[in-house]
Amino acid sequence: MISANLSAFFYLISGVLFILALRGLSSPETSRKGNFYGITGMIIAITVTFLSVGNFSNGFFYVIIFLLVGGAIGAFIAFKIPMTAMPELVAGFHSLVGLAAVFVAISAFINPQAFNLGSPGDIKLASLIEMSIGAAVGAITFSGSIIAFLKLQGIMSGAPITFKGQHFLNALILFSIVLLTYLLCVSQSSNLFWILIAISFLIGFLLIIPIGGADMPVVISMLNSYSGWAAAGIGFTLENTALIITGALVGSSGAILSYIMCKGMNRSFFSVILGGFGATEQSSKNTNKEQRPVKSGNADDAAFLMKNASSVIIVPGYGMAVAQAQHALREMVDTLKKNDIKVSYAIHPVAGRMPGHMNVLLAEANVPYDEVFELEEINNDFANADVAFVIGANDVTNPVAKTDPQSPIYGMPVLDVEKCKSVLFVKRSLSPGYAGIDNDLFYKENTLMLFADAKKMTEDITKNL
Amino acid sequence: MEIDPFIFRLSIFILSIFVGYYVVWSVTPSLHTPLMSVTNAISSVIIVGAIIAALANLDDEVFTLSSLFGYIAITLAAVNIFGGFLVTQRMLAMYKKKKKSK
Numbered sequence: 001m002i003s004a005n006l007s008a009f010f011y012l013i014s015g016v017l018f019i020l021a022l023r024g025l026s027s028p029e030t031s032r033k034g035n036f037y038g039i040t041g042m043i044i045a046i047t048v049t050f051l052s053v054g055n056f057s058n059g060f061f062y063v064i065i066f067l068l069v070g071g072a073i074g075a076f077i078a079f080k081i082p083m084t085a086m087p088e089l090v091a092g093f094h095s096l097v098g099l100a101a102v103f104v105a106i107s108a109f110i111n112p113q114a115f116n117l118g119s120p121g122d123i124k125l126a127s128l129i130e131m132s133i134g135a136a137v138g139a140i141t142f143s144g145s146i147i148a149f150l151k152l153q154g155i156m157s158g159a160p161i162t163f164k165g166q167h168f169l170n171a172l173i174l175f176s177i178v179l180l181t182y183l184l185c186v187s188q189s190s191n192l193f194w195i196l197i198a199i200s201f202l203i204g205f206l207l208i209i210p211i212g213g214a215d216m217p218v219v220i221s222m223l224n225s226y227s228g229w230a231a232a233g234i235g236f237t238l239e240n241t242a243l244i245i246t247g248a249l250v251g252s253s254g255a256i257l258s259y260i261m262c263k264g265m266n267r268s269f270f271s272v273i274l275g276g277f278g279a280t281e282q283s284s285k286n287t288n289k290e291q292r293p294v295k296s297g298n299a300d301d302a303a304f305l306m307k308n309a310s311s312v313i314i315v316p317g318y319g320m321a322v323a324q325a326q327h328a329l330r331e332m333v334d335t336l337k338k339n340d341i342k343v344s345y346a347i348h349p350v351a352g353r354m355p356g357h358m359n360v361l362l363a364e365a366n367v368p369y370d371e372v373f374e375l376e377e378i379n380n381d382f383a384n385a386d387v388a389f390v391i392g393a394n395d396v397t398n399p400v401a402k403t404d405p406q407s408p409i410y411g412m413p414v415l416d417v418e419k420c421k422s423v424l425f426v427k428r429s430l431s432p433g434y435a436g437i438d439n440d441l442f443y444k445e446n447t448l449m450l451f452a453d454a455k456k457m458t459e460d461i462t463k464n465l
Numbered sequence: 466m467e468i469d470p471f472i473f474r475l476s477i478f479i480l481s482i483f484v485g486y487y488v489v490w491s492v493t494p495s496l497h498t499p500l501m502s503v504t505n506a507i508s509s510v511i512i513v514g515a516i517i518a519a520l521a522n523l524d525d526e527v528f529t530l531s532s533l534f535g536y537i538a539i540t541l542a543a544v545n546i547f548g549g550f551l552v553t554q555r556m557l558a559m560y561k562k563k564k565k566s567k
Contacts, residue, residue: 011513018507019484025492025500028560035499035553038507042546049513055520059527063519066536067512070543077544078551086498086556093505093549096541100511103538107518111531114521115514126471224501231508236474238514244474248481250504253489257497349494356497360556368563374494 007052008241010044015245017041022249028369045242083364084321087220087354091149094223098141098204101230102197105135108237109193115238121188127237128188132181134233135193136200141226143204148219151208152353158213166210167274173203211272214318214395216353217261218272225254257355264349264375266401266412294430294442296449299460302424305448307465309386311342313378315415316358317351319392319427323454326365329391332462333367339465344381345372346415348396379416388420390441391454394427398439407437423447426457499556506549512542 017037024034050060081089108131112118117127150156177199184192211219232247262269306312314333320326333343345367351358362372382388390397397417400407417423418441425447432438441447450457492500518535528536 014510015481018510019481019488021503021507022485022488022492022500025496025503027493028496028557028562031496031499031557031560032554035503035550035557038503038553039550042507042510042550045510045513046516049516053517053520057527059520059522059532062527062536063516063539066519066539067543070540071547074544074546074548075551078548078555081552083556083559086502089548089552090498090501090505093502093545096545097505097508097511100509100515100538100541100545103534103541104511104514104518107531107534107538108514110534111518111521111529114517114531220501224504227508228504231511232478234511234514236471236478238517239470239474240513241474241477242510243513244478245481246507246510248478249485249488250508252482252485253500253504256486256489257501260494260497347495354498355501356495356499359495360498360559363556363559363561366559366561369495369560370563372495 002048002051002054004052007048010048011240011242012245014041014045014048014242017044018242018246018249022253041242083360084324086360087216087352087357088149088152090354091145091152091220091223094220094227095142095145095149097227098138098143098145098223098230101138101227101234102135102142104234105131105138105237106193106197109135109190117237120190123188125185128185129181130233130236132184132193132196134230134237135197136177136181137226137233138230139197139200140204140207141223141230143201144208144219144226145204145223147205147208148216148223151213152216158216160212161209166206170203170206173199173206177203207273210274213353214350215265215272217350217355217357218258218265218269220354221254221257221261222273223254225251225258228252228254261350261355264413266409292443294449295447296451297424298450299452299457300464301448302450302457303461303464305422305424306336306341306387306389306461307339309341309421311344311385312336312387312389313382313385313420314343314345315388315390315393315397315417316345316347316362317391317393317396318353318357319394319454321352321357321361321392323392325391325455325458326361326367328455328458328462330362330365330367332458332465335462335465343371344378346375346378346382347372348375348393348415349413351393351396375413375415382416383419386421388417388423389426390417390423391426391458394432394439395437397441398437400437400440403440409437417441418444418446421446424450426450426452426454428453495560496557499553502549502553502556506546506553509542509545509549512539512546515539515542 021038228250235243401412515538
């Protein structure tokens with residue numbers, strides 16, 4: 001058994017190590033060391049907890065077993081999961097953090113003596129408030145992440161689900177959560193505590209169903225933030241510095257990522273949260289229905305264009321992930337490089353279904369990270385490039401965002417693909433992207449549409465090079 | 466009058482938010498996915514609460530309602546800790562620089 005002061009000191013150390021873990025991610029070279037700091041911090045926190053509880057009886061034996069069972073499941077998932085399924089995995093992991101927070105809060109509510117919080121029915125007021133916040137935010141994180149997971153996995157339709165009075169109902173539930181917390185503090189009734197958790201699960205579910213598939217980067221970042229605030233809430237209850245620091249770090253990290261994603265779409269955070277995007281844009285889609293001429297080509301034409309280019313910029317999007325085309329793409333680029341053609345990759349902040357999604361997929365296909373550029377870094381280069389190869393991206397290349405103030409995506413930062421001498425656009429059909437609007441790029445003089453599956457088309461081009 | 470320890474914890478919390486703010490802005494956008502998976506792993510430090518809950522009882526009653534919730538929470542958090550750190554490791558190992566020879 002070690003003293004409370006000593007253990008608090010060690011918790012502080014693991015908190016600092018967690019900060020260093022995030023700090024390491026500022027560049028790929030330092031990132032692996034950062035991850036190691038994170039693991040060390042976790043080991044310290046767990047060891048210190050065992051020592052400060054000082055109970056090495058049968059219970060300790062079971063704790064180790066449950067720890068190893070969970071650990072084995074986690075390790076198995078980590079090694080088996082394909083990189084394209086990263087968004088689902090992260091959503092799934094968020095739900096577990098949320099549920100763990102709920103269970104710890106329940107446990108503390110039933111047996112407050114274990115945590116020095118008073119006795120059942122007579123829990124310290126501050127602890128009760130912190131506990132309620134931790135449990136409620138945890139429950140929202142859990143059910144919200146489950147919905148996000150189902151939508152990303154395709155088990156549930158990615159289309160926004162909206163109904164009349166939705167916002168009113170949500171506001172009502174949020175208000176009753178606050179009211180219940182107040183009543184709980186006054187009465188200490190366990191029934192109120194259960195109701196509080198139940199309606200928090202419900203509101204998490206209701207908050208995420210109206211949000212559409214392509215808004216998922218914001219949702220995942222937001223749930224990441226929530227899981228942090230839940231951890232911080234529990235950290236206050238347990239008076240644990242490591243948890244408080246981590247909760248604050250994760251909470252602000254998720255909030256920043258949500259902000260970056262919203263900015264990438266030029267949408268306010270609230271309009272994403274209120275949801276229903278895409279469903280309301282039907283009208284503008286239908287008025288623009290007149291047929292415009294489109295030039296389409298085959299793999300041979302594309303290979304010819306690229307062979308005669310001196311620089312090519314590749315613009316990947318979610319479609320590349322769906323078609324699992326990253327390896328085929330890399331092979332095509334290898335062939336291009338053998339012909340002394342300069343190739344770089346342009347990544348839009350919201351390409352894919354989570355922040356940095358495209359970067360991970362390209363890294364998986366062995367694309368060196370110094371060939372991959374962010375929007376601001378590369379946008380001026382399109383004017384000097386010969387060919388832009390758009391694979392699986394759509395809305396993020398639409399010039400309408402710069403020209404048509406009527407368009408729902410007006411003002412969104414887009415890649416200046418149309419400035420290239422020629423544009424190759426791999427797509428299965430002319431159907432509009434997520435925003436439900438036509439892409440002007442399809443009809444440009446210098447655009448050649450390649451109607452095919454992204455992976456198959458890329459392979460065919462490689463053969464023709 | 467003595468200062469309530471809560472105020473100290475609140476100070477740590479607020480300052481950590483600021484630390485997080487500046488540290489996360491310095492994260493390169495290409496590592497945003499590993500950032501999410503590693504924040505996931507570290508937020509599972511909530512396992513310390515679960516361990517305290519599970520070990521609150523003595524030998525004669527290892528499994529009570531409250532410790533049971535602790536044990537389940539340990540399992541959930543452990544999935545996250547191992548899964549989160551390992552998958553981050555796996556992703557980070559893929560980020561390579563251009564080879565000089567060519």
